[in-house]
Amino acid sequence: MNALGQSLLNFWRSSIGKKLIVAVTGIILVGFLLAHMAGNLLIFQGRESMNDYAYFLHHFLHGVGIWLFRIVLLGAFILHIVTTIALVRQNRGARSEKYACEATVKASLSSKIMIWSGLTVLGFVIFHIFHFTIRVDPDLAGMKDPGDPSRHDVYGMVIAGFQNPLVVLFYIIAVTLLCSHLRHGIASLFQTLGLRSEKTRVAIQYAGIAIAIILWLGFLSIPTLITFGAIEDNGEAGKHSSTTFVIDPPKC
Amino acid sequence: MASNGSLDSAIPEGELSEKWTKYKSKAKLINPANKRKYKIIVVGSGLAGGSAAATLSELGYQVKCFCYQDSPRRAHSIAAQGGINAAKNYQNDGDSVYRLFYDTIKGGDFRSREANVHRLAEVSVNIIDQCVAQGVPFAREYGGLLDNRSFGGAQVSRTFYARGQTGQQLLIGAYQALEKEIDKGGVEMFCRTEMLDLVVVDGHAKGIVVRDLKTGEITSHAADCVLLATGGYGNVFFLSTNAMGCNVMAAFRAHKRGAYMANPCYTQIHPTCIPVSGDYQSKLTLMSESLRNDGRIWVPKSAETAKKIREGQLTAADVAEEDRDYYLERKYPSFGNLAPRDISSRSAKEACDEGRGVAKTGLGVFLDFSDAIERLGEDTIRARYGNLFQMYEKITGDNPYKTPMMIYPAVHYTMGGLWVDYNLMSNVAGLHVLGEANFSDHGANRLGASALMQGLADGYFVIPATLPNYLAEVEPGSVTVDAPEFAEAEKAVRERIDKLLSIKGNKTVDSFHRELGLLMWDKCGMARNKEGLEEALRRLPEIRKDFWENVRIPGSGEGVNMELEKAGRVADFIDFAEVMLHDALDRGESCGGHFREEHQFTKDDEAVKSGYTNEGEAKRRDDEFCYVSAWEYKGPGEKPVLHKEELEFENVELAVRSYK
């Protein structure tokens, strides 16, 4: 192996190297979540905004964009999980004997359940992809935008998808655990990237909590409001609201 | 060569200030290819041992280093708080090598060798350079340069410090250098390994017998010379500021093998320790002497007020300014609270003996920061002494920002130790002794911030230069562990362990240690007299007999057995105490850490009448006792034989030590 390869292998093998990978992939995933939430919130603007946005996502860069995006995201996601599992295995091995009397002095609950919140989110993500991305349910897959039947009706699909209380429950649990994961994870990535110091310590801590809360409110507002009937699919074509989605869908 | 009676101190000829330079330029050298053929054993890994092992390895020797702790970083040098002296004169306050030399000689009450002390002062400047280069985080000023403070017994600011953890930082520096050499293969480190005997072959120290404290295995190690850097014997008093494991075993084993024990009666009682609170107590905690820079020491003027404080009816704050006796400021106006350790300690004892002590036990005086806090603000005081105040509060439960600390003297450092010449070699050829374990530099009393200086001077700079003088004369590897002397020593070690284990008596090792300590503190502590010393000499054989008949050591010699370890150490403390008592009895004068009640200034003395010194101060008798006592071991229970090394002072005038 050449010297560069050896250095990279050393990096991968080292605990800090793996931690850095977790942190960097974590940034990508947090960035995705923020964008995803922002997109989702378009549902409050109505059918057209939502469906315009979905259409754009699927067609920018002539449809290649979304695949590039998905590949990066999937890569980060897999690397995040694989690396974390490697670290957890190493950590469990490092402390083989447990204390008869266990106690902690400052570890947060979120930090203690990282692997469980993470694995739950993994399960949820798989479900979520089958549910809304691949759309294994033919009823959801077949929905058409009443204003433009050539395109998929994401707006209607989301409302329909959240009609099942079990789905909503799972969604709430998973997003809550995700936000717990982020409450510890976001602050942690600053530490792992070496950006935490006496001056930044408090800001980083609150930034982690704030982002987690924003995501929690943002994501959960949708199924909650749908469940309580605040958002309904009345079958009408969407109307452009005052703040129209800024990028016009390509005409083709 | 200057002649010093029957013992040759090997002091180089020439002007005092040129001796070391000339010595180095003429000293024997060993070429690099040959250095690696020499094996050197270093026992102890503190400032002296650790720095010596690292430096000798850097030079190319093969070093084996031994310590009883689980890591060389734990040696008790780590506990030194205050600082390290060096004649850098960075403060431009008139310091110089000569002044540090003179202060050390005077502080030692004119009972140390001029040449050794001058060398120490010369080398002090190199130590600071070395430590800074190693990354020792000394305190700095805003301009980025090193800060200094003043310390007991000095009128210049020459003490370098790293908050209250100077010893720790210096030791970590030496430890890191040692680990670097371990990694390179120059030093083989043996932790949790205790030296149980010295092996002397044809009059030369050629190895040691050790016990692996984890497995109990007894093994021999041969080398071309042996360096002992095993610290002092303060734990002969049971209660001291030393670590629990500090012991005299290595030095005493060497003593039994022929090395002379010098000036064992010189023990330093540190004035600023936390008072004893009960008989369960296992050790005493030192508060750095640097506290005396800003703290004022006092007791009430009247014994009645003191009694009320002891009984909790009054607090320090209730005592009006005019009813307080700031006794150090009163008796020693020019040094005040910074008077040398022996003087401060004895003054505290006097105050308490007069019934003016303020701790519950009656043995304690106030160290008061209220004036300093008023003058400088609490933040400044916190920056200077924060960790010490915190430590005090943890132990006593009192907050020293609000109420004055209570302090009392405790055994802290031992100036005596194995006799060595200018080369740091004992009278046993090849056996070199470094740091607190030797007697050489502090005379009868050590100045504050000088122990770290001496340990590092010996290890970093002196021994690397003087050792070749001996090594050049010997064939490397001439003795191996196959020599019959090793088998004989191993056998003796095994028999001793078996004997200790077979007693199966009914008293714990600690109970004997406590008994010995109380006797020594009582009869050979801060003040001694002929009657008491003789009584102690009568009682010691009884303690020894009782020990060897009734000590109870559970378990076996295999694996970890801490009671067995302690038993070996206490057995040697008992034997060592006897030498110490003989020395204290022989020295019919008061000097430094040795105060004989029979020899103190009275109101009839000229020096008292003239106001030069006070009644009750230590009275040296230079005409009769200006010598180093070097004791030769003569067998168990036998009186050791005294050899004298006369001390010659060519550069300083012997004066009555006055800190008025």
Add this chain to the structure above:
Amino acid sequence: MNLTLKVWRQAHADDTGSIETYPAENIPEEASFLEMLDIVNERIIEDGGDPIHFDHDCREGICGMCSLTINGVPHSKETGITTCQVHMRKFRDGDTIWVEPFRARAFPIVKDLITDRSAFDRIVAAGGYISVRTGAAPDANATPVPKIDADAAFDAAACIGCGACVAACKNASAMLFVGAKATHLNKLPQGEPEKDKRVLGMVRQMDAEGFGNCTNQYECEGVCPKEISADVIAKLNRDYAAAAGREAVE
């Protein structure tokens, strides 16, 4: 005061070990925790038993030898102190106290509460120093060091190498220890030339010794008797990333 002790006893490294119960009666409140154990041990010896073995030496909180996990927390739940500085006045009469060794795979138990922490020495040997031959140093004031850096270096250098950080970490991570040493030396201009080598060497050794990695719970910081901040871990991470990057391309 009267207490009940639940103490980990293990005859030797290969023994399975178990928790044993001992009464600790008539303990003076002013006694330190280790003095309490001394008293219990004297009674055990007088009764013909094998005393509880534990590491201790200076008993003033600086040597780093004492290493007990008291009620699940290394050096007890009181902050900023070592085991030897724990005093019995902090407990209540009748309390049950759990006393266990510092647990980590990299700290194998030697006997009872004594562990082998030599892994720390090997980490230091792998780079935790500044290479300077004795006698080769320039004048101490030749290189001014900004006070802020000197103080930060000192804060990190306060580490006593006790291993409480490892014992408290659910992953038995040594990152606080390694971070403290790296920060101490990397913060100073004297430590600059060997910075990369130091960080890479120490981290490699830390991993090889079987310590886990940091999951940023900061338990280490919470139990550190010298209250070293987990910021040193951030700095170690940063220095490591930079060093690994430079190693890869230079």
